[in-house]
Amino acid sequence: MRHDQRPVAIAGGGIGGLACALALAQRGFPSIVLEQAREFGEVGVGLQVAPNALSVLDALGVGDRARRDALLIERMLMMDGVSGETIVDIPCGPEFIARYGNPYAVAHRADIHGALLDACRDHPLVQLRTRSRVIGFDQDADGVSVHVGAPTDASAGVSARADAAGAAPAFERVQAAALVGADGVQSRIRQILIGDGDPFPSGFMIYRAVIPVAEMPADLQHPYPTLWAGHDTHIIYYPVRGWTVFNFGATVRIHDRPVDESTEAPLDEALAACAGQHPTPLRVMRAAGRFRRWTIRRRDPVDNWTRGAVTLLGDGAHPMVQFIAQGAAMALEDALCLAVMVEESAGDFVEAFRRYQDIRIVRASRVQAMSWMMDRLLHAGGVERRVRNSIFAGRTPEDSYTRLDWLYQPPDYVRAPRT
Ligand SMILES: Cc1cc2nc3c(=O)[nH]c(=O)nc-3n(C[C@H](O)[C@H](O)[C@H](O)COP(=O)(O)OP(=O)(O)OC[C@H]3O[C@@H](n4cnc5c(N)ncnc54)[C@H](O)[C@@H]3O)c2cc1C
Structure with a gap:
């Protein structure tokens, strides 16, 4: 036998977990994805898919499917939400594509997640299980015993009483060669491995909405995301799903005020929260009408995600604000890197996870830290706003590309499996 045929257990079937399962399967390693929810799916609508993400999707063989309903954007635009002037305008045409090997896309989350899910369903080495909440694990030299409890949270749509009555297995152990915690920002595996408490509220929340194209102001329907950087707020909107709807998000500094995520927010509340913004994005906000509220959580980088044959990826390892x-x-890059290291280590998971972490931790932590640093640029007011604008003034596309090379050019482990 070439390697341990017990599966790798993957806690969480979001974009990171499914990409990991697929990348492992394509290299001959079986996995079992344990997802707590009743169904596989994604929360939210819009997703910006930068060229480095598309390169991973290509390497996984799902790039064409992911691009099918995505919009390949013409430019990246950042406007001053106070004065209305253009701050950043980066063309994403042929020169951009040639430089990074891929365009910049915006997509519906379900399209990206769905592309990975279908490929996982088609692969005989991937087992997919829902209503399977990972609650713990034991590890010894022989592998990992993963503790799976019945889901008890609202996202799984199952109550504790129903579990006790036998509607779902109350407890089970899954024997695995290794365990990957791809269980998102509230990661249970991270709690056990690192134990650094809950992710803290970032001091920001987002008002999210979906605007049917018929209700979107016609003069603001552009083939690219428009981002309005205001004092303590930023607003972004872009079309998804073949221009049938626009994704809308207004991020607002709230300090430590609590956020009610269980009810919809009316227009008046969202308008008041963005009162300083330019009239143009507020027209889009009026078209949206009602909003879901969402707390933005974050963590600072840490220097370890791994213990033996157990590791973390995606938001479990490095949850970040969405500012870039x-x-x-x-999460996609992590998943592919991890699988490549497993292949190169011939199934020695302890060695593979050590190498994976070593390769990924600086890049992912840099992105995590940079995302948070963008607070200063995106939400500047007073003289800081003018300083921000002067920093970007006069930049040519080439200047911008030079600054983005490290991020958008795919790392060398982003490659298809050897055939
Ligand atoms: C408002 C907003 C906008 C964003 N925009 C972008 C963007 O434009 N581009 C971009 O690249 N990123 C964006 N992000 C970030 C992106 O959404 C996340 O980084 C990404 O979804 C992380 O993927 P993941 O697979 O690590 O975690 P998740 O997508 O959170 O998946 C985790 C999965 O694990 C499951 N789970 C949790 N706990 C358990 C458990 N104990 N047992 C079993 N299953 C469990 C969950 O149900 C879930 O399905 C944005 C984030 C936010 C909040």
Whole structure:
């Protein structure tokens, strides 16, 4: 036998967990994805898919499917939400594509997640299980015993009483060669490995909405995301799903005020929260009408994600604010890097996870830290706003590309499996 045929257990079937399962399967390693929810799916609508993310999707063989309903954007635009002037305008045409090997896309989250899910369903080496909440694990030299409890949270749609009555297995152990915690920002595996408490509220929340194209102001329907950087707020909107709807998000500094995520927010509340913004994005906000509220959580980078044959990836390892739209991209890169290291270590998971962490930790932590540093640029007021604008003034596309090379050019482990 070439290697341990017990599966790798993957806690969480989001973009990171599914990409990991697929990348392992393509290299001959079986996995079992344990997802707590009743169904596989994604929360939210829009996703910016930068070229480094598309390169991973290509390497996984799902790039064409992911691009099918995505919009390949013409430019990246950042406007001053106080004065209305253009701050950043980066063309994403042929020169950009040639430089990074891929365009910049915006997509519906379900399209990206769905592309990975279908490929996992089609692969005989991937087992997919829902209503399977990972609650713990034991590890010894022989592998990992993963403790799976019945889901008890609202996201799984199952109550504790129903579990006790036998509607779902109350407890089970899954024997695995290794365990990957791809269980998101509230990662249970991280709690056990690192134990650094809950991710803290970042001091920001987001008002999210979906605007049917018929209700979106016609003069603001552009083939690219428009980001309005205001004092303590930023607003972004872009079309998804073949221009049928626009994704809308207004991020607002709230300090430590609590956020009610269980009810919808009315327009008046969202308008008041963004009162200083330019009239143009507020027209889009009015078209949206009602909003879901969402707390933005974050952590600072840590220097370890791994213990033996157990490791973390994606938001479990390095949850970040969405200010440079790279969280899912980092989860995809993690997933592929991890699988490549497992292949190169011939199934020695302890060695593979050590190498994976070593390769990924600086890049992912840099993106995590940079995302948070963008607070200063995106939400500047007073003289800081003018300083920000002067920093970007006069930049040519080439200047911008030079600054983005490290991020958008795919790392060398982003490659298809050897055939
Ligand atoms: C408002 C907003 C906008 C964003 N925009 C972008 C963007 O434009 N581009 C981008 O690249 N990124 C963006 N991100 C970040 C991106 O959404 C995340 O980084 C990405 O989804 C992380 O993927 P993941 O697979 O690590 O975690 P998740 O997507 O959170 O998946 C975790 C999965 O694990 C499951 N789970 C949790 N606990 C358990 C358990 N104990 N047992 C079993 N299953 C469990 C969950 O149900 C879930 O399915 C944005 C984030 C936010 C909040």
